[in-house]
Amino acid sequence: MGNSSGLLNALIGGWSIQGFNNVMSGTPFSVMSGSRTAFFGSGTTTNGNSRATLVGSKQPDAKLKDKPGVVGPVFFLDASDFTFAAPGELGMGRNTFRGPSYWDVDASISKTFKYREKTNVTFRLEAFNALNHTNYRSLADATTGDNRINNPAFGQSCCQSRPTATSTAIVSNGEAYRVIQAVLKLAF
Numbered sequence: 573m574g575n576s577s578g579l580l581n582a583l584i585g586g587w588s589i590q591g592f593n594n595v596m597s598g599t600p601f602s603v604m605s606g607s608r609t610a611f612f613g614s615g616t617t618t619n620g621n622s623r624a625t626l627v628g629s630k631q632p633d634a635k636l637k638d639k640p641g642v643v644g645p646v647f648f649l650d651a652s653d654f655t656f657a658a659p660g661e662l663g664m665g666r667n668t669f670r671g672p673s674y675w676d677v678d679a680s681i682s683k684t685f686k687y688r689e690k691t692n693v694t695f696r697l698e699a700f701n702a703l704n705h706t707n708y709r710s711l712a713d714a715t716t717g718d719n720r721i722n723n724p725a726f727g728q729s730c731c732q733s734r735p736t737a738t739s740t741a742i743v744s745n746g747e748a749y750r751v752i753q754a755v756l757k758l759a760f
Contacts, residue, residue: 646728647728651721
């Protein structure tokens with residue numbers, strides 16, 4: 573807009589647009605039995621929770637889905653695809669399943685205005701999670717759900733979404749929803 577009139581150029585010329593995209597695969601998690609069992613290893617006996625084992629040979633779908641009567645999405649509709657590990661066994665492999673993927677778009681628009689000979693004013697509008705996309709937590713860190721097959725909340729991913737990576741640094745409580753802030757900077 574450098575060839576436009578001074579007023580038009582001052583209004584719509586010289587703006588800067590920036591964006592930041594964050595894309596991650598889901599966090600791995602294990603499905604636990606929820607039962608204490610004895611593990612034998614390195615010549616000692618220790619007690620701990622074993623991982624569950626699969627019923628049959630087919631691994632169940634761990635993608636988020638709706639379940640009637642449950643608030644928020646679930647990873648598994650029920651625990652029928654899993655059972656308890658035999659005594660002394662560890663159960664299925666660690667981190668066999670993967671939680672939901674994560675993506676986020678942050679954006680900003682800014683412009684610097686000349687105020688006086690040695691003074692500039694910069695206006696900047698920033699949006700964190702600009703598209704207001706919900707990123708759900710994995711089953712391993714859900715606030716209500718549980719990864720133990722003997723827990724009534726098994727497989728649920730309710731009721732807190734994962735905060736965006738950038739909003740945790742900007743907003744003290746790391747909000748998961750869209751956050752917009754305006755910044756006015758005076759340089760002299």
